[in-house]
Amino acid sequence: xxxxxxxxxxxxxxPDARVNLGIGDDCALIPQTDGMESVVTTDLVLDGxxxxxxxxxxxxxxRKALAVNISDIAAMAAVPVAAFxxxxxxxxxxxxxxxxxxxxxxxxxxxxxxxxAGGDTNTWSGGLAxxxxxxxxxxxxxxxxxxxxxxxxxxxxxxxxGGSFAEKQFRFTPRVQEALWLRENASLHAxxxxxxxxSSDLGHILRASGVAAEIEAERIPITEAARSGKTEKTPxxxxxxxxxxxxxxxxxxxxxxxRLQDIPDSPVTIFPIGRIIPGQGCVLIDxxxxxxECLASGFVHGxxxxxx
Amino acid sequence: xxxxxxxxxxxxxxPDARVNLGIGDDCALIPQTDGMESVVTTDLVLDGxxxxxxxxxxxxxxRKALAVNISDIAAMAAVPVAAFxxxxxxxxxxxxxxxxxxxxxxxxxxxxxxxxAGGDTNTWSGGLAxxxxxxxxxxxxxxxxxxxxxxxxxxxxxxxxGGSFAEKQFRFTPRVQEALWLRENASLHAxxxxxxxxSSDLGHILRASGVAAEIEAERIPITEAARSGKTEKTPxxxxxxxxxxxxxxxxxxxxxxxRLQDIPDSPVTIFPIGRIIPGQGCVLIDxxxxxxECLASGFVHGxxxxxx
Numbered sequence: 001x002x003x004x005x006x007x008x009x010x011x012x013x014x015p016d017a018r019v020n021l022g023i024g025d026d027c028a029l030i031p032q033t034d035g036m037e038s039v040v041t042t043d044l045v046l047d048g049x050x051x052x053x054x055x056x057x058x059x060x061x062x063r064k065a066l067a068v069n070i071s072d073i074a075a076m077a078a079v080p081v082a083a084f085x086x087x088x089x090x091x092x093x094x095x096x097x098x099x100x101x102x103x104x105x106x107x108x109x110x111x112x113x114x115x116x117a118g119g120d121t122n123t124w125s126g127g128l129a130x131x132x133x134x135x136x137x138x139x140x141x142x143x144x145x146x147x148x149x150x151x152x153x154x155x156x157x158x159x160x161x162g163g164s165f166a167e168k169q170f171r172f173t174p175r176v177q178e179a180l181w182l183r184e185n186a187s188l189h190a191x192x193x194x195x196x197x198x199s200s201d202l203g204h205i206l207r208a209s210g211v212a213a214e215i216e217a218e219r220i221p222i223t224e225a226a227r228s229g230k231t232e233k234t235p236x237x238x239x240x241x242x243x244x245x246x247x248x249x250x251x252x253x254x255x256x257x258x259r260l261q262d263i264p265d266s267p268v269t270i271f272p273i274g275r276i277i278p279g280q281g282c283v284l285i286d287x288x289x290x291x292x293e294c295l296a297s298g299f300v301h302g303x304x305x306x307x308x
Numbered sequence: 309x310x311x312x313x314x315x316x317x318x319x320x321x322x323p324d325a326r327v328n329l330g331i332g333d334d335c336a337l338i339p340q341t342d343g344m345e346s347v348v349t350t351d352l353v354l355d356g357x358x359x360x361x362x363x364x365x366x367x368x369x370x371r372k373a374l375a376v377n378i379s380d381i382a383a384m385a386a387v388p389v390a391a392f393x394x395x396x397x398x399x400x401x402x403x404x405x406x407x408x409x410x411x412x413x414x415x416x417x418x419x420x421x422x423x424x425a426g427g428d429t430n431t432w433s434g435g436l437a438x439x440x441x442x443x444x445x446x447x448x449x450x451x452x453x454x455x456x457x458x459x460x461x462x463x464x465x466x467x468x469x470g471g472s473f474a475e476k477q478f479r480f481t482p483r484v485q486e487a488l489w490l491r492e493n494a495s496l497h498a499x500x501x502x503x504x505x506x507s508s509d510l511g512h513i514l515r516a517s518g519v520a521a522e523i524e525a526e527r528i529p530i531t532e533a534a535r536s537g538k539t540e541k542t543p544x545x546x547x548x549x550x551x552x553x554x555x556x557x558x559x560x561x562x563x564x565x566x567r568l569q570d571i572p573d574s575p576v577t578i579f580p581i582g583r584i585i586p587g588q589g590c591v592l593i594d595x596x597x598x599x600x601e602c603l604a605s606g607f608v609h610g611x612x613x614x615x616x
Contacts, residue, residue, distance in 0.1 A: 020345060024516065025454050026383035026500055027349040027444070034342035037328060041335040042441055044394035044428050075334035086352035086439045120352050126434035131394045133350055133441035136335070146333050192334055208332065 005121055008099055012106035016115035018081050028117035030082060030135060037143060039136040041072040047127035051170075053090075058097075060170040061130070062104035063111070068195065069134035070112055070174035071246045075193040076145070077183035078138035080176065082117035083109060086131040089123045101128075112174070142183060144250070149190035149209035153251035153276040155202070158268060161194065161247060162226025162239035169244040178268045179248060186260055191250035197241040198273075201249055202282055203295045213282040215274035215294055240284075240294065251276055313429055316407055320414035324423035326389050336425035338390060338443060345451060347444040349380040355435035359478075361398075366405075368478040369438070370412035371419070376503070377442035378420055378482040379554045383501040384453070385491040386446035388484065390425035391417060394439040397431045409436075420482070450491065452558070457498035457517035461559035461584040463510070466576060469502065469555060470534025470547035477552040486576045487556055494568055499558035505549040506581075509557060510590055511603045521590040523582035523602055548592075548602065559584055 010023050021029040032038070045068065047053050051061045066083060073080040085105060089098050098121075109116050114134070158178050175193070182188055190205045198215070206213055217236055226238040233241070257272055284294035318331050329337040340346075353376065355361050359369045374391060381388040393413060397406050406429075417424050422442070466486050483501070490496055498513045506523070514521055525544055534546040541549070565580055592602035 021451070021453060026380040027347045027386065027451075029384075029446075029451055030346040030348065031448065032340035032342065032344040032346055032445075034340065036340040038338040038340055038346055038443070039335045040338065040390075040392055040426060040441075040443060042392040042394050042426055042428055042439070044396060044430055044437075044439060046396060046430060046432050046434075049430060049432055072334040076337075078335065082348075084348055084350040084441055086350050088352060088354060088437060118348060118350055120350055120439075122352055122354055122357060124354050124357055124435070126354075126437075127432070129352075129396060129434075129437055131350070131352060131428075131439035131441075133348070133392055133439075135346070135348060137340075138337075140339065143329070143335075143337055145329060 005098060005102060009102045009106060009116070012103060013116055019115045019117045022115060022117040023119070028082065028084070030117070035140050036137050037140050039073055039076050039078040039138050039143060040133065041069055042131065042133040043068045043072065044129060044131040046129050053128050056170065058100045058104040059107070062101055063108040064170050065130040065132050066105070066108045066112055067172060067174050067246070069132045070114070070176060071193040071195070073134055073136040074174045074176040074179040075191055075248065076138060076143040077179040077188065077191065078136040078143060079180070080112065080114050080134055080136040082115040082135045084117060084133040085119040087119070087121050088126065088129045089121065090128055091123045091125055144183065144188045144191040146190055146192050146205050147208035149205050149211050149251040149276050151211055151276055151278050152253065153189055154254050154257045154272045155213060155215065155251050155274040155276060156257065156270045156272050157194065157221065157247050157249050158270060159247040160221035160223040161198065161245045162235060162242045163223045163229050164242055164244040166225045166229060168225065172246040174246060175248045181268050182250065185263065186252050186256040189251045191248055194245040194247050194249050195243060197243040198249065199240040199294055205249070205251065206282060211276050212279035213274055214277055215282060215284050217284055217286045219271065219273045221271045313406060313410060317410045317414060317424070320411060321424055327423045327425045330423060330425040331427070336390065336392070338425070343448050344445050345448050347381055347384050347386040347446050347451060348441065349377055350439065350441040351376045351380065352437060352439040354437050361436050364478065366408045366412045367415070370409055371416040372478050373438040373440050374413065374416045374420055375480060375482050375554070377440045378422070378484060379501040379503070381442055381444040382482045382484040382487040383499055383556065384446060384451040385487040385496065385499065386444040386451055387488070388420065388422050388442055388444040390423040390443045392425060392441040393427040395427070395429050396434065396437045397429065398436055399431045399433055452491065452496045452499040454498050454500050454513045455516035457513050457519050457559040457584050459519055459584055459586050460561065461497055462562050462565045462580045463521060463523065463557070463559050463582040463584060464565065464578045464580050465502065465529065465555050465557050466578060467555040468529035468531040469506065469553045470543060470550045471531045471537050472550055472552040474533045474537060476533065480554045482554060483556045489576050490558065493571065494560050494564040497559045499556055502553040502555050502557050503551060505551040506557065507548040507602055513557070513559065514590060519584050520587035521582055522585055523590060523592050525592055525594045527579065527581045529579045
């Protein structure tokens with residue numbers, strides 16, 4: 001099954017001034033600006049792992065494939081610009097199914113205000129696989145990395161956690177605007193997006209920064225979905241380990257937290273959940289003051305984005 | 309099957325001054341320079357389509373996954389800088405198999421002098437799939453596109469064609485140095501790399517440029533592999549349509565061809581095979597002067613690189 005899908009996809013896309021040359025040549029061309037850094041991430045989503053064809057509609061699959069990558073760009077406090085999309089269609093798909101997915105990708109790119117600047121399609125005997133590489137930009141030195149957490153920092157998240165499997169994994173809005181606002185209004189020391197759950201993701205910041213953390217169980221915001229879903233886990237356990245929340249996890253000074261919270265009509269709600277301390281590991285403190293290790297295994301994907 | 313492959317891969321890679329932040333964060337960071345363009349391409353290679361696990365060794369699979377993308381960067385006369393690699397391992401693979409592939413990717417990156425700046429790994433019930441996105445650079449306005457062929461141009465290739473399936477598809481050297489030398493020493497009007505065979509690929513340049521072509525059958529350089537292999541096709545047919553040659557196909561003025569051929573000890577051999585004429589389509593002229601249409605279907609991959 002081979003067809004001229006590219007002409008269809010091109011017809012659904014508007015020209016984008018940020019891309020000098022897009023679909024239709026060997027490579028895309030994107031102008032560079034002195035003092036900026038290119039921000040690049042890649043994530044592959046798979047049938048049976050990240051979505052289920054036959055259950056999830058094309059619109060959800062397409063949106064998630066883009067959104068998980070945009071979330072990585074947001075995690076650096078950068079602006080997403082252009083997507084490069086590789087798709088392997090199952091050989092059993094007909095043209096209408098393939099076009100529906102491409103249309104959904106074009107729609108999602110419009111929603112997220114990014115260009116689709118290139119891609120690759122193939123068919124094979126296996127399942128649907130979609131790889132997205134996302135290209136973004138940030139002023140040089142302004143990207144917020146994972147390795148800058150400092151002892152004394154407050155650890156925050158941008159929203160309630162847990163229960164994303166029910167619906168949010170397909171509906172979340174990557175925190176691009178929130179990240180840019182936070183970067184403008186505070187000195188963020190370390191940041192990442194929550195894809196695997198705090199109990200897994202926080203470990204990346206702690207190890208990269210050479211520090212430890214104390215988390216207060218009572219301060220962790222928990223979604224309604226995590227409170228109401230029927231699983232063997234408690235709502236707190238779900239908030240810590242369900243994954244796919246795609247909220248931002250970041251650290252900054254107590255003074256900066258206070259300053260952000262004092263801004264009237266702030267567009268971003270921040271939830272302080274703990275603090276950075278010297279040492280290694282992470283301690284969870286419950287309402288009774290009981291301390292337990294909080295770095296458990298989350299929903300491990302191997303190494304995502306530009307690394308783990 | 310999940311394991312900490314990323315630490316292994318990082319240990320095999322040297323730091324690269326062209327990448328400010330690589331594996332280990334949400335995104336990679338690459339500095340931008342005023343007056344340059346980022347050149348981005350992506351290609352997905354699949355078990356059973358582009359290689360056969362069990363037949364092709366990991367070194368060949370890894371090298372091809374990178375080389376096909378580097379060839380697209382070469383086709384713009386740009387310099388490859390950094391690769392972003394997504395891999396889906398079959399769930400049946402053990403750690404040693406996965407490490408062998410990663411080691412081979414690190415070795416190939418070293419051979420091609422590119423950084424591995426990010427990636428994503430997953431496992432699933434399907435076959436091995438490797439997506440590579442390659443980031444390169446070119447001075448602004450110096451990229452050679454497909455849409456600049458002019459009536460009167462000579463059409464050239466950089467080497468003999470055909471029979472690549474036997475071995476060359478895994479052994480070819482992307483024509484990066486050749487493309488840069490050609491760009492320095494001539495005004496290239498249009499260029500692409502030959503992935504699907506002239507009879508398919510030339511059509512992209514002709515349609516993008518709004519011109520037609522005449523090809524002289526006797527001037528097409530043919531590999532020994534295409535002359536000696538036993539297939540139903542003639543050697544000429546194989547040179548025209550086998551695909552996976554990864555030589556450069558380009559057009560330039562007759563004066564520039566002469567100038568290039570007059571350079572003593574030229575590091576690049578160019579083979580003029582025809583000329584650009586007004587109109588649509590492509591005519592193949594044999595030794596007896598017989599004219600046939602030469603745009604047949606090649607080995608169609610859908611839309612590769614940043615487009616078809």
